[in-house]
Amino acid sequence: MKIGIVETPGVLKIADRDVPKIKTPDDVLIKVKRVGICGSDIHIFHGKNPFAVYPRVWGHEFAGEVVETGSAVDEGTGGIKKGAHVVVEPIIYCGKCYACRQGRGNVCETLKVMGVHIDGGCQEYIVVPAANAHVVPDSLPWEEAVLIEPFTIGAQASYRGNVQSGDFVLVMGAGTIGLTAMQMAKIAGAKVIISDLVPEKLAYAKSRGADYTINAKEENVIEKVREITGGMGSNVTIDAVCIKKSFEDAVEVTSAAGRVVELSFYETPSEIAAVNVVKKELTICGSRLQTKRFPVVIDHIRQGKLPLAGFVTKVYPIAEMVEAFDYVDKNNAAVRKVLIAMPD
Ligand SMILES: [Zn+2]
Numbered sequence: 001m002k003i004g005i006v007e008t009p010g011v012l013k014i015a016d017r018d019v020p021k022i023k024t025p026d027d028v029l030i031k032v033k034r035v036g037i038c039g040s041d042i043h044i045f046h047g048k049n050p051f052a053v054y055p056r057v058w059g060h061e062f063a064g065e066v067v068e069t070g071s072a073v074d075e076g077t078g079g080i081k082k083g084a085h086v087v088v089e090p091i092i093y094c095g096k097c098y099a100c101r102q103g104r105g106n107v108c109e110t111l112k113v114m115g116v117h118i119d120g121g122c123q124e125y126i127v128v129p130a131a132n133a134h135v136v137p138d139s140l141p142w143e144e145a146v147l148i149e150p151f152t153i154g155a156q157a158s159y160r161g162n163v164q165s166g167d168f169v170l171v172m173g174a175g176t177i178g179l180t181a182m183q184m185a186k187i188a189g190a191k192v193i194i195s196d197l198v199p200e201k202l203a204y205a206k207s208r209g210a211d212y213t214i215n216a217k218e219e220n221v222i223e224k225v226r227e228i229t230g231g232m233g234s235n236v237t238i239d240a241v242c243i244k245k246s247f248e249d250a251v252e253v254t255s256a257a258g259r260v261v262e263l264s265f266y267e268t269p270s271e272i273a274a275v276n277v278v279k280k281e282l283t284i285c286g287s288r289l290q291t292k293r294f295p296v297v298i299d300h301i302r303q304g305k306l307p308l309a310g311f312v313t314k315v316y317p318i319a320e321m322v323e324a325f326d327y328v329d330k331n332n333a334a335v336r337k338v339l340i341a342m343p344d
Pocket residue numbers: 038039040060061150
């Protein structure tokens with residue numbers, strides 16, 4: 001079978017490997033149909049992901065069809081059976097450490113992310129634990145099923161920010177993550193303000209339901225948010241810009257009793273005065289990967305609350321994987337999601 005592998009930073013190749021075999025009774029073998037290229041895959045390609053170990057089959061966003069099940073897997077295992085269409089939750093956690101006992105396996109002490117710490121989904125077949133495979137409707141196109149993982153990232157941000165109906169939510173950054181966070185906040189009943197530097201991204205966000213857009217190049221985001229909210233500020237601010245200043249601005253612009261959700265792995269310390277956190281009694285939290293968000297997003301799709309058509313920018317066959325990475329790398333502003341189609 002064909003695999004897409006980053007051999008060492010900067011060296012991305014299509015290679016051949018034997019089809020993997022089911023190892024434990026709880027495993028399933030999946031024929032992968034589509035793989036999404038994420039910003040973090042580009043970082044892995046360039047050697048800029050501190051967690052990545054090489055050589056690595058990339059891909060943490062993937063969907064496919066179950067072709068074989070382990071002996072302990074039956075339809076009681078989340079409806080998993082041969083022929084089921086599934087999207088894969090790409091994290092493996094221990095279930096025993098403090099974070100796991102809190103129900104937060106996404107920050108497990110020994111967390112392993114497929115495509116980062118262990119091999120990922122850019123291979124024609126992959127074996128994963130059945131618990132990591134979530135059944136999606138057969139009628140859902142593969143191009144849309146593969147988007148579920150990125151939407152779980154937005155769902156996690158909305159969940160961590162405890163977004164409630166009627167809240168003003170500021171999403172900083174209208175890239176893929178910002179868009180998914182915006183849509184999840186909308187489903188929760190919030191009024192969403194989204195900011196970005198790129199007019200096309202803002203126009204797209206508006207077309208997908210953003211209530212207000214702010215071009216951060218032309219307008220002062222903090223002032224504009226205060227104007228929109230009658231001086232209150234945003235009740236929840238989700239920082240998907242992820243630089244020193246965006247964290248500082250998020251603390252500044254968020255209302256009393258509000259929540260700041262950080263998605264950044266930025267290492268430069270931000271300057272935040274404790275008084276600004278205390279006087280408004282802000283909750284500041286990180287949002288990493290996701291916990292238990294796959295069923296939530298799939299449920300929204302089943303209920304027709306989350307239209308996904310038009311989100312994918314381009315689809316490349318695996319033979320053109322290197323070109324696909326190059327396209328994502330060079331067209332950052334125009335790309336929402338580029339997919340790799342695996343052979344039928
Ligand atoms: Zn991703």
